[in-house]
Amino acid sequence: MSSVLVVGAGLGGVRTAQTLRRLGHRGPVTLLGAEPSLPYDRPPLSKAGLAGERPPVWLATSPELSAAGIVLHTGVTVLSLSPTTVTTSSGSFSYDQLVIATGAEPRRLPVPQPPHGVHVLRTLADATRLRQVLAAGSRLVVVGAGVLGCEVAATARSLGVEVTLVEADTAPMRRLLGAGLGERLAAVHRAQGVDVRCGSGVTAIRGDSAVTGVELADGTVVPADNVVVAIGAVPRTDWLRDSGLTLADGVVCDESLRAAPNVWAVGDVCRWTGTDGVSRRSEHWTNAGNQAEAVAAAIVSGRPTPYESVPWMWSDQYHLKITCLGDPADGDDVRVTPLDDGDRLKAVFSRAGIVSAVAGFSAGGAVLRLRGALGKPLTEVAA
Ligand SMILES: Cc1cc2nc3c(=O)[nH]c(=O)nc-3n(C[C@H](O)[C@H](O)[C@H](O)COP(=O)(O)OP(=O)(O)OC[C@H]3O[C@@H](n4cnc5c(N)ncnc54)[C@H](O)[C@@H]3O)c2cc1C
The missing domain is CATH 3.50.50.60 (FAD/NAD(P)-binding domain)
Structure with a gap:
C-alpha cells in the first residue's frame, strides 16, 4: 500500500x-x-x-x-x-x-509603489482585504484586463466603485478571446461605466504611504484610492x-x-x-x-496514460457568462453570430478551415452543442 x-x-x-x-x-x-x-x-x-x-x-x-x-x-x-x-x-x-x-x-508589478492600497487577488485573505476597501464612490484602478482583472472590474462596479481598467494589450482578454470578442467585451465594460484604457502600460503607482494614482506610459495619472494588480x-x-x-x-x-x-x-x-x-x-x-x-x-x-482534455473555461462579468471551449488563440479566423439584440453571441474560431475553438457570451448551451464541431471543417458547422 x-x-x-x-x-x-x-x-x-x-x-x-x-x-x-x-x-x-x-x-x-x-x-x-x-x-x-x-x-x-x-x-x-x-x-x-x-x-x-x-x-x-x-x-x-x-x-x-x-x-x-x-x-x-x-x-x-x-x-x-x-x-x-x-x-x-x-x-x-x-x-x-x-x-x-x-x-x-500573482505576478507583481515591477514599478515603484506605496506600501498601502496596492492589492492582488489569489487567496481568501486577499479577497477579504480587497472587499473591505471597495466602498461605493471610491476610485479603483485595475491593472490588467485578463479574466481576473475584468471580473474584479465588474464586481467593483456592482458595488458602486469608480473603476478604471488599464490594459497594455489592444483589448480586454484578447489573448484568450481574440481581438474581435475582446473589443466587444470592452464595449460591455464601458456601457457599465468602466473607463477602459487599452494600449496603456503602467510606469508607477503614485503615493507616499497610500495610493493616490496610477501613472501611465504616456504620462497621464489616473487618480485612485486603490489598485488591483491582475497581470497574470x-x-x-x-x-x-x-x-x-x-x-x-x-x-x-x-x-x-x-x-x-x-x-x-x-x-x-x-x-x-x-x-x-x-x-x-x-x-x-x-x-x-x-x-x-x-x-x-x-x-x-499503476498505468500512466496520456492526459487528454479539451480546454474549457468560464468567466462571470455583469449579466454575462463567458464560456470558451478549445483554444481561440490557435485560430486564424472567427465567425461571430449575435444571439439577441443585446450582448449574447456565439463565436466559432477556425484554423485553415478547421474549427479550433468555440466561445460564447451567455451562450453556454450553444457552445456545448458545438463541442462535436472541434476538429471538423468549418463548412460542416455552418451548414
Ligand atoms: C480569484 C480567482 C478567480 C478565478 N476564476 C476562475 C473562473 O471563473 N474560471 C476558471 O476556469 N478558473 C478560474 N480561476 C482559476 C482557478 O481557480 C485555478 O485554475 C485553480 O484554483 C487551480 O487550482 P490549483 O490546485 O492548481 O492551484 P491553487 O488553487 O492555487 O492551490 C494551490 C495551493 O497550494 C498552496 N501552496 C503553494 N505553495 C505551497 C507550498 N510550498 N507548501 C504548501 N502549500 C503550498 C497554496 O497556498 C494553495 O492553497 C480563478 C482563480 C482566481 C485566483
Missing part, C-alpha cells in the same frame, strides 16, 4: 486526494497546504464572494476528509523536496508517490529549486503529467506535453480538476 503525499491544498490537491479514495486507494493519503483555512474554491473570490454575496465555498469539510481517511495539515509550507521526503515548516514527511499541486501566485500568475515552484526536477514556467511533465518516476504535477503549476507534442500550462479550474483525476487514476492503476 503506497503512501501518497499531495503538496498544495487547492482544487488540484483536494481533488487528487478525494479521487484516490474514490478509486479505492488504501494507503495513507496526506495533504499539505500553506494556507491556514480549510481548502476553498477560488472562482467566487472575484465574483459573488468579492461582492460579499456568498461565504467561502469549501472544497471539503474536516468530517468529510476524516471519513475519507485523508489527513490534512493546514498552515504547513513545504520548503524543499528530496527523492523520498519533503521538508516543511513543521518537520519532514515521507512519500512513495508525490503529487505537486502548489498552483500559482507565476507557478509556485520556488520550493523545488534544488529538487532535480525540470522547471520551466511550471513543473515540466510528460504526457501523463509525470515529472519523475514517482512525482506528478496537476493544476496551475503543471507544464505538460500534450499528445500533439506541444508544451502547455493551463490556469483554469476545469483543467486542475481533470488533471487531478487523471493523476489519481494513474497512481491507483
Whole structure:
C-alpha cells in the first residue's frame, strides 16, 4: 500500500486526494497546504464572494476528509523536496508517490509603489482585504484586463466603485478571446461605466504611504484610492529549486503529467506535453480538476496514460457568462453570430478551415452543442 503525499491544498490537491479514495486507494493519503483555512474554491473570490454575496465555498469539510481517511495539515509550507521526503515548516514527511499541486501566485508589478492600497487577488485573505476597501464612490484602478482583472472590474462596479481598467494589450482578454470578442467585451465594460484604457502600460503607482494614482506610459495619472494588480500568475515552484526536477514556467511533465518516476504535477503549476507534442500550462479550474483525476487514476492503476482534455473555461462579468471551449488563440479566423439584440453571441474560431475553438457570451448551451464541431471543417458547422 503506497503512501501518497499531495503538496498544495487547492482544487488540484483536494481533488487528487478525494479521487484516490474514490478509486479505492488504501494507503495513507496526506495533504499539505500553506494556507491556514480549510481548502476553498477560488472562482467566487472575484465574483459573488468579492461582492460579499456568498461565504467561502469549501472544497471539503474536516468530517468529510476524516471519513475519507485523508489527513490534512493546514498552515504547513513545504520548503524543499528530496527523492523520498519533503521538508516543511513543521518537520519532514515521507512519500512513495508525490503529487505537486502548489498552483500559482500573482505576478507583481515591477514599478515603484506605496506600501498601502496596492492589492492582488489569489487567496481568501486577499479577497477579504480587497472587499473591505471597495466602498461605493471610491476610485479603483485595475491593472490588467485578463479574466481576473475584468471580473474584479465588474464586481467593483456592482458595488458602486469608480473603476478604471488599464490594459497594455489592444483589448480586454484578447489573448484568450481574440481581438474581435475582446473589443466587444470592452464595449460591455464601458456601457457599465468602466473607463477602459487599452494600449496603456503602467510606469508607477503614485503615493507616499497610500495610493493616490496610477501613472501611465504616456504620462497621464489616473487618480485612485486603490489598485488591483491582475497581470497574470507565476507557478509556485520556488520550493523545488534544488529538487532535480525540470522547471520551466511550471513543473515540466510528460504526457501523463509525470515529472519523475514517482512525482506528478496537476493544476496551475503543471507544464505538460500534450499528445500533439506541444508544451502547455493551463490556469483554469476545469483543467486542475481533470488533471487531478487523471493523476489519481494513474497512481491507483499503476498505468500512466496520456492526459487528454479539451480546454474549457468560464468567466462571470455583469449579466454575462463567458464560456470558451478549445483554444481561440490557435485560430486564424472567427465567425461571430449575435444571439439577441443585446450582448449574447456565439463565436466559432477556425484554423485553415478547421474549427479550433468555440466561445460564447451567455451562450453556454450553444457552445456545448458545438463541442462535436472541434476538429471538423468549418463548412460542416455552418451548414
Ligand atoms: C480569484 C480567482 C478567480 C478565478 N476564476 C476562475 C473562473 O471563473 N474560471 C476558471 O476556469 N478558473 C478560474 N480561476 C482559476 C482557478 O481557480 C485555478 O485554475 C485553480 O484554483 C487551480 O487550482 P490549483 O490546485 O492548481 O492551484 P491553487 O488553487 O492555487 O492551490 C494551490 C495551493 O497550494 C498552496 N501552496 C503553494 N505553495 C505551497 C507550498 N510550498 N507548501 C504548501 N502549500 C503550498 C497554496 O497556498 C494553495 O492553497 C480563478 C482563480 C482566481 C485566483
